[in-house]
Amino acid sequence: MISIEFILALLLLGVVVGFFAGLFGIGGGGIMVPILTSLFLWQSVPLEQVVHLALGTSMACIIMTAIASLRAHHARGGVRWPIVRLMTPGVLLGTFVGAFLASILSTQYLAIFFTLFMAFIALQMFRSEPGQSRHADINGLGIHGVSLSIGSLSALVAIGGGSLTVPYLLWRHIDIKTAIGTSAAVGLPIALAGSSGYLVAGWGVAIEQEWVLGYIYLPAVIAISIASSLTAPLGARAAHALPTGLLKKLFGVCMLVLSLQMLISVM
Numbered sequence: 001m002i003s004i005e006f007i008l009a010l011l012l013l014g015v016v017v018g019f020f021a022g023l024f025g026i027g028g029g030g031i032m033v034p035i036l037t038s039l040f041l042w043q044s045v046p047l048e049q050v051v052h053l054a055l056g057t058s059m060a061c062i063i064m065t066a067i068a069s070l071r072a073h074h075a076r077g078g079v080r081w082p083i084v085r086l087m088t089p090g091v092l093l094g095t096f097v098g099a100f101l102a103s104i105l106s107t108q109y110l111a112i113f114f115t116l117f118m119a120f121i122a123l124q125m126f127r128s129e130p131g132q133s134r135h136a137d138i139n140g141l142g143i144h145g146v147s148l149s150i151g152s153l154s155a156l157v158a159i160g161g162g163s164l165t166v167p168y169l170l171w172r173h174i175d176i177k178t179a180i181g182t183s184a185a186v187g188l189p190i191a192l193a194g195s196s197g198y199l200v201a202g203w204g205v206a207i208e209q210e211w212v213l214g215y216i217y218l219p220a221v222i223a224i225s226i227a228s229s230l231t232a233p234l235g236a237r238a239a240h241a242l243p244t245g246l247l248k249k250l251f252g253v254c255m256l257v258l259s260l261q262m263l264i265s266v267m
Helices: 004-024 029-042 047-075 081-104 107-124 141-157 162-171 176-201 218-239 245-266
Strands: none
Touching (some): 004 047, 004 162, 004 176, 029 107, 081 141
16 A cells, blocks of 8 residues: 555655656656655665665656756757757667666665765765867767767666766867756656666566566656656756856755765665
């Protein structure tokens, strides 16, 4: 039996995730995974399966979040679709690889990797944007290799890729608002491929919870997706109207705290 408190917690999580997805062009996995881990432990999900279920569920939630976010950014001219088309094949392949790698790693190793990775990304939030312009023309084999890496790491820690895509596009001197919007669009193929990977990888695993498909917990996906799709446009509007420097730093602190919380929960 799913409690009202559990559903309300999922809806609140969706509200927060959706806003930050629109604001930073991220999928929200950095927020969802540690909180879902705690919520699933509250629901008595076995420790050896809890992080895998949190990762797969987070990746499925990112689908609706990414759609709502990219639509809002596209409406403001903030998506570079040629870059999205170039990156999509690499992120699709990388995401499938990362999802299957995650399925065979232990909960503790996944938690440690997630914490270290998110700590690294959090530190990047405090770095200044580079000053010298590199060409914004992004093509060739380089972007395919970067896309493969982004897809693999995104699936491994169940993020939409924005934490990696935005810094890369900023390094190539794409405008910050365009980088955020383009990242939101790249997050959709990552979420679709990653969800499929976690669905297949967990299909034969016995999890003592109802409404589970593979490593995806359907009630959480529905609740978070509904709430996040309502607030993602608000975040996108804020991204195009407000300076993001301070907010990026605050988000970095938030990611670090949440990832440490997850590590403590499963160790």
